[in-house]
Amino acid sequence: MGMDRLKKTVVMVGMMGAGKTAVGTAVARLLGVPFLDSDEEIVRAANRSIAEIFERDGEPFFRARETEVLNRLLTGTPCVLSTGGGAFLSETNRALIADSGVSVWLRADLEVLWQRVRHKTTRPLLRTDNPRETLARIYEARVPVYALADLAVDSAPDLSVEDMARKVIVRLGEREDVLERA
Numbered sequence: 001m002g003m004d005r006l007k008k009t010v011v012m013v014g015m016m017g018a019g020k021t022a023v024g025t026a027v028a029r030l031l032g033v034p035f036l037d038s039d040e041e042i043v044r045a046a047n048r049s050i051a052e053i054f055e056r057d058g059e060p061f062f063r064a065r066e067t068e069v070l071n072r073l074l075t076g077t078p079c080v081l082s083t084g085g086g087a088f089l090s091e092t093n094r095a096l097i098a099d100s101g102v103s104v105w106l107r108a109d110l111e112v113l114w115q116r117v118r119h120k121t122t123r124p125l126l127r128t129d130n131p132r133e134t135l136a137r138i139y140e141a142r143v144p145v146y147a148l149a150d151l152a153v154d155s156a157p158d159l160s161v162e163d164m165a166r167k168v169i170v171r172l173g174e175r176e177d178v179l180e181r182a
Contacts, residue, residue: 011103014085017108019164020082021037025080026161026165027165034080045065066086074100089145104150106153110139114135
C-alpha cells in the first residue's frame with residue numbers, strides 16, 4: 001500500500017461527525033502522504049480559534065480564509081485534506097477541488113452523526129436550544145450538495161476508522177487519476 005503515491009489531493013467532505021479527520025488521518029498514514037486539516041490551517045494563519053473567528057469576524061470572513069487555504073493546499077504537494085463541514089457548500093470551493101483534487105464524501109446517516117457529535121461543545125453551529133433538530137436541518141440542506149462529490153463512501157456504526165480508510169483507498173484505486181501504481 002505504501003508504494004501508492006497520490007497524483008492529486010484527496011479532499012474529505014461531509015457532515016460534522018462523519019469522521020473526516022479520523023478517516024483522513026488513517027488514509028494518509030496508509031498511503032504514506034501528509035494529512036492536513038483546513039480548519040487547523042485557518043486557525044494557524046489567523047492565530048485564533050474557529051469559534052473566535054466566527055464571533056469576531058463573522059462567517060463570511062471565515063469562508064474567505066477557507067477558500068484561500070483550500071486553493072493553497074490544492075496547488076501544493078498532494079495530500080489528504082480534511083475540510084470543515086461547510087467548505088464543500090461553496091461553489092467556488094467545489095470548482096477548486098474538482099480542478100485539482102478528488103472529493104470523497106464520507107456518507108453517514110443522521111443517527112450515526114448525532115451519536116458522534118451530541119457530547120461535543122466545540123461545534124459553533126450546534127450551540128442552539130435544540131441541537132439535534134439543528135443537526136437534522138443542516139443535514140437535510142447539505143446532503144444534496146455532498147452528493148456532488150466525486151466519490152461517496154458509506155460510514156456505518158460498526159466500521160472502524162481503519163476499515164473506513166481502507167474503503168476510501170479501494171474507491172480511490174478505482175479511478176485512473178488518483179493513485180500512482182508502483
